[in-house]
Amino acid sequence: MAEARKSMIKFKPKKFKVGDVIKVDFIVIHPMETGTRKDKKTGKIKPAKYIDSITFSLDGKPFTSMKVWETVSTNPYFSVNMKVLGKGKITVDYTDNTGEKNSKSKKLKPKG
Protein backbone atom coordinates (compact mmCIF):
# COMPACT_ATOMS: atom_id res chain seq x y z
CA MET A 1 0.00 0.00 0.00
CA ALA A 2 1.49 3.36 -0.99
CA GLU A 3 2.07 5.57 2.04
CA ALA A 4 -0.01 8.74 1.86
CA ARG A 5 1.62 10.39 4.86
CA LYS A 6 5.27 10.81 5.89
CA SER A 7 6.20 8.83 8.96
CA MET A 8 9.19 7.10 10.45
CA ILE A 9 9.85 4.13 12.71
CA LYS A 10 13.16 4.28 14.59
CA PHE A 11 14.82 1.60 16.68
CA LYS A 12 17.11 2.72 19.51
CA PRO A 13 19.81 1.60 19.58
CA LYS A 14 20.17 0.94 15.85
CA LYS A 15 22.23 -2.20 16.50
CA PHE A 16 20.79 -4.85 18.81
CA LYS A 17 20.75 -8.57 19.50
CA VAL A 18 18.00 -11.10 20.11
CA GLY A 19 16.98 -10.72 23.75
CA ASP A 20 17.67 -6.98 23.90
CA VAL A 21 14.96 -4.53 24.90
CA ILE A 22 14.93 -1.65 22.42
CA LYS A 23 12.98 1.57 22.06
CA VAL A 24 10.58 1.76 19.16
CA ASP A 25 9.89 5.37 18.19
CA PHE A 26 7.18 6.43 15.77
CA ILE A 27 6.96 9.94 14.33
CA VAL A 28 4.38 11.07 11.80
CA ILE A 29 3.68 14.33 9.95
CA HIS A 30 0.09 15.13 10.92
CA PRO A 31 -1.61 18.43 11.81
CA MET A 32 -3.35 17.08 14.95
CA GLU A 33 -5.86 19.90 14.44
CA THR A 34 -7.98 20.38 17.55
CA GLY A 35 -11.09 21.74 15.89
CA THR A 36 -10.99 24.88 18.05
CA ARG A 37 -8.66 27.07 15.99
CA LYS A 38 -9.89 29.66 13.51
CA ASP A 39 -8.47 30.08 10.05
CA LYS A 40 -7.31 33.71 10.18
CA LYS A 41 -8.12 34.30 6.51
CA THR A 42 -11.63 32.89 6.39
CA GLY A 43 -12.63 33.33 10.04
CA LYS A 44 -13.95 29.76 10.03
CA ILE A 45 -13.00 27.08 12.50
CA LYS A 46 -10.47 24.64 11.09
CA PRO A 47 -12.12 21.21 11.33
CA ALA A 48 -10.67 18.72 13.79
CA LYS A 49 -8.20 16.33 12.20
CA TYR A 50 -6.11 14.24 14.53
CA ILE A 51 -4.76 10.71 14.76
CA ASP A 52 -7.05 8.81 17.11
CA SER A 53 -5.82 5.23 17.00
CA ILE A 54 -2.44 3.51 16.59
CA THR A 55 -1.48 -0.17 16.63
CA PHE A 56 2.06 -1.57 16.70
CA SER A 57 2.37 -5.14 15.39
CA LEU A 58 5.17 -7.65 14.97
CA ASP A 59 4.64 -9.89 11.95
CA GLY A 60 0.96 -9.06 12.02
CA LYS A 61 0.48 -9.65 15.75
CA PRO A 62 -0.41 -6.47 17.72
CA PHE A 63 1.67 -5.85 20.85
CA THR A 64 0.89 -2.21 21.65
CA SER A 65 -2.11 -0.06 20.89
CA MET A 66 -2.96 3.57 21.58
CA LYS A 67 -5.96 5.84 21.67
CA VAL A 68 -4.91 9.38 20.91
CA TRP A 69 -6.67 12.73 21.20
CA GLU A 70 -6.21 16.15 19.60
CA THR A 71 -4.30 17.25 22.71
CA VAL A 72 -1.21 15.42 21.47
CA SER A 73 1.24 17.74 19.69
CA THR A 74 1.30 18.35 15.94
CA ASN A 75 3.60 15.94 14.06
CA PRO A 76 3.32 13.57 16.98
CA TYR A 77 6.00 11.40 18.51
CA PHE A 78 5.33 8.14 20.33
CA SER A 79 7.87 5.89 22.03
CA VAL A 80 7.55 2.44 23.63
CA ASN A 81 9.91 -0.42 24.47
CA MET A 82 9.96 -3.86 22.89
CA LYS A 83 11.83 -7.09 23.56
CA VAL A 84 13.57 -8.43 20.45
CA LEU A 85 12.66 -12.08 19.96
CA GLY A 86 14.14 -12.51 16.50
CA LYS A 87 13.94 -11.23 12.95
CA GLY A 88 10.63 -9.77 11.91
CA LYS A 89 8.68 -6.82 10.63
CA ILE A 90 7.27 -4.05 12.78
CA THR A 91 4.15 -2.41 11.39
CA VAL A 92 2.48 0.72 12.73
CA ASP A 93 -1.13 1.13 11.60
CA TYR A 94 -2.80 4.42 12.42
CA THR A 95 -6.11 6.09 11.70
CA ASP A 96 -7.39 9.60 12.26
CA ASN A 97 -10.80 10.95 13.24
CA THR A 98 -11.71 11.60 9.60
CA GLY A 99 -11.22 7.91 8.81
CA GLU A 100 -7.87 8.34 7.06
CA LYS A 101 -5.89 5.12 7.43
CA ASN A 102 -2.14 4.74 7.06
CA SER A 103 0.54 2.16 7.70
CA LYS A 104 4.31 2.12 8.08
CA SER A 105 6.59 -0.89 8.36
CA LYS A 106 10.23 -1.49 9.23
CA LYS A 107 12.22 -4.70 9.24
CA LEU A 108 13.62 -5.85 12.56
CA LYS A 109 17.14 -7.19 11.96
CA PRO A 110 18.90 -8.26 15.15
CA LYS A 111 22.61 -8.99 14.89
CA GLY A 112 23.37 -12.36 16.43
Add this chain to the structure above:
Amino acid sequence: MERRNFIKSICAATAVAAVASPSALLAKDTPKGGNVLTYDAAVAAITGGKVVTDSDKVKLTVPEIAENGAVVPVKVNVESPMTDADHVKAIHILTTKNGNARSADIMLTPMNAKGYFATRIKLAGTQDVVALVELSDGSFLRAAKPVKVTIGGCG
Protein backbone atom coordinates in the same frame (compact mmCIF):
# COMPACT_ATOMS: atom_id res chain seq x y z
CA MET B 1 -33.97 -2.53 26.63
CA GLU B 2 -35.05 -0.85 23.40
CA ARG B 3 -35.85 2.44 25.16
CA ARG B 4 -32.46 2.41 26.90
CA ASN B 5 -30.68 1.96 23.58
CA PHE B 6 -32.75 4.76 22.06
CA ILE B 7 -31.80 7.13 24.90
CA LYS B 8 -28.15 6.09 24.60
CA SER B 9 -28.15 7.04 20.94
CA ILE B 10 -29.69 10.43 21.75
CA CYS B 11 -26.95 11.07 24.30
CA ALA B 12 -24.28 10.24 21.75
CA ALA B 13 -25.89 12.52 19.18
CA THR B 14 -26.39 15.61 21.33
CA ALA B 15 -22.65 15.96 21.89
CA VAL B 16 -22.81 17.59 25.29
CA ALA B 17 -19.80 17.63 27.62
CA ALA B 18 -19.22 14.00 28.37
CA VAL B 19 -21.47 11.78 30.41
CA ALA B 20 -18.87 9.69 32.15
CA SER B 21 -20.02 6.12 31.68
CA PRO B 22 -17.21 3.55 31.67
CA SER B 23 -17.88 2.79 28.02
CA ALA B 24 -17.73 6.50 27.07
CA LEU B 25 -13.99 6.58 26.63
CA LEU B 26 -14.15 9.38 24.12
CA ALA B 27 -14.75 13.03 24.84
CA LYS B 28 -17.67 14.33 22.86
CA ASP B 29 -17.47 16.81 20.02
CA THR B 30 -19.30 19.98 20.87
CA PRO B 31 -21.22 22.09 18.35
CA LYS B 32 -18.63 24.86 18.88
CA GLY B 33 -15.88 22.47 17.83
CA GLY B 34 -13.40 20.52 19.87
CA ASN B 35 -13.77 17.75 22.39
CA VAL B 36 -14.65 18.69 25.95
CA LEU B 37 -14.04 16.47 28.96
CA THR B 38 -13.05 17.46 32.49
CA TYR B 39 -10.24 15.74 34.36
CA ASP B 40 -12.64 14.29 36.95
CA ALA B 41 -14.97 12.96 34.27
CA ALA B 42 -12.02 11.43 32.42
CA VAL B 43 -10.76 9.66 35.54
CA ALA B 44 -14.26 8.38 36.28
CA ALA B 45 -14.63 7.10 32.71
CA ILE B 46 -11.28 5.29 32.90
CA THR B 47 -11.44 3.85 36.42
CA GLY B 48 -15.18 3.35 36.78
CA GLY B 49 -14.83 4.90 40.24
CA LYS B 50 -12.15 2.49 41.46
CA VAL B 51 -9.60 3.68 44.01
CA VAL B 52 -6.52 5.33 42.52
CA THR B 53 -3.30 5.24 44.55
CA ASP B 54 -0.54 7.81 44.17
CA SER B 55 2.60 5.74 43.72
CA ASP B 56 6.36 6.21 43.48
CA LYS B 57 6.38 3.25 41.09
CA VAL B 58 5.06 5.62 38.44
CA LYS B 59 7.89 7.89 37.32
CA LEU B 60 6.49 10.82 35.38
CA THR B 61 8.96 13.14 33.68
CA VAL B 62 7.82 16.52 32.40
CA PRO B 63 9.60 19.89 32.24
CA GLU B 64 9.01 22.22 35.21
CA ILE B 65 8.60 25.08 32.77
CA ALA B 66 7.41 24.64 29.18
CA GLU B 67 8.35 27.56 26.97
CA ASN B 68 6.05 26.26 24.27
CA GLY B 69 2.77 24.80 25.48
CA ALA B 70 2.20 23.26 22.05
CA VAL B 71 5.03 20.74 22.47
CA VAL B 72 5.53 19.47 26.02
CA PRO B 73 7.52 16.23 26.34
CA VAL B 74 6.00 13.63 28.65
CA LYS B 75 7.74 10.44 29.72
CA VAL B 76 6.28 7.71 31.92
CA ASN B 77 8.21 4.79 33.39
CA VAL B 78 6.32 2.33 35.59
CA GLU B 79 8.28 -0.14 37.72
CA SER B 80 6.85 -3.48 36.63
CA PRO B 81 8.14 -6.98 35.82
CA MET B 82 5.93 -6.87 32.69
CA THR B 83 5.18 -10.58 32.92
CA ASP B 84 1.89 -12.17 31.90
CA ALA B 85 0.94 -12.34 35.57
CA ASP B 86 2.04 -8.82 36.50
CA HIS B 87 2.30 -6.02 33.98
CA VAL B 88 1.17 -2.53 33.10
CA LYS B 89 -2.05 -2.87 31.15
CA ALA B 90 -2.48 0.78 30.24
CA ILE B 91 -0.99 4.21 30.79
CA HIS B 92 -3.41 7.11 30.47
CA ILE B 93 -1.93 10.58 29.99
CA LEU B 94 -4.27 13.25 31.33
CA THR B 95 -4.13 16.97 32.04
CA THR B 96 -6.05 18.88 34.67
CA LYS B 97 -7.00 22.07 32.80
CA ASN B 98 -7.10 21.35 29.06
CA GLY B 99 -10.59 21.51 27.53
CA ASN B 100 -10.19 17.81 26.78
CA ALA B 101 -8.46 16.22 29.76
CA ARG B 102 -7.34 13.19 27.78
CA SER B 103 -4.18 13.12 25.69
CA ALA B 104 -3.40 9.46 25.05
CA ASP B 105 -4.06 5.93 26.30
CA ILE B 106 -1.37 3.33 25.73
CA MET B 107 -2.27 -0.33 26.05
CA LEU B 108 0.91 -2.32 26.72
CA THR B 109 1.61 -6.07 26.76
CA PRO B 110 4.45 -8.15 28.25
CA MET B 111 6.16 -7.91 24.84
CA ASN B 112 6.92 -4.26 25.65
CA ALA B 113 9.19 -5.54 28.46
CA LYS B 114 9.03 -2.14 30.20
CA GLY B 115 6.20 0.01 31.49
CA TYR B 116 7.49 2.91 29.44
CA PHE B 117 5.85 5.46 27.15
CA ALA B 118 6.84 8.87 25.87
CA THR B 119 5.11 11.47 23.73
CA ARG B 120 4.66 15.23 23.37
CA ILE B 121 1.42 16.92 24.29
CA LYS B 122 -0.27 20.33 24.17
CA LEU B 123 -0.93 22.27 27.36
CA ALA B 124 -3.42 25.15 27.17
CA GLY B 125 -1.83 26.78 30.21
CA THR B 126 -0.13 26.04 33.51
CA GLN B 127 -1.59 22.82 34.97
CA ASP B 128 -0.77 19.30 36.11
CA VAL B 129 0.09 16.44 33.79
CA VAL B 130 -1.14 13.13 35.19
CA ALA B 131 -0.11 9.55 34.42
CA LEU B 132 -2.96 7.22 35.40
CA VAL B 133 -1.72 3.63 35.25
CA GLU B 134 -3.81 0.48 35.10
CA LEU B 135 -2.09 -2.73 36.20
CA SER B 136 -2.99 -6.24 35.08
CA ASP B 137 -4.60 -6.94 38.46
CA GLY B 138 -7.11 -4.15 37.77
CA SER B 139 -5.65 -1.68 40.25
CA PHE B 140 -4.88 1.95 39.39
CA LEU B 141 -1.78 4.00 40.24
CA ARG B 142 -1.13 7.66 39.60
CA ALA B 143 1.61 10.27 39.42
CA ALA B 144 1.03 13.96 38.77
CA LYS B 145 3.39 16.85 38.13
CA PRO B 146 2.79 20.56 37.58
CA VAL B 147 4.04 22.26 34.43
CA LYS B 148 4.32 26.03 34.15
CA VAL B 149 3.38 27.16 30.66
CA THR B 150 4.47 30.54 29.37
CA ILE B 151 2.79 30.30 25.92
CA GLY B 152 -0.34 28.11 25.79
CA GLY B 153 -0.70 25.36 23.20
CA CYS B 154 -4.44 25.35 22.35
CA GLY B 155 -5.41 22.17 24.23
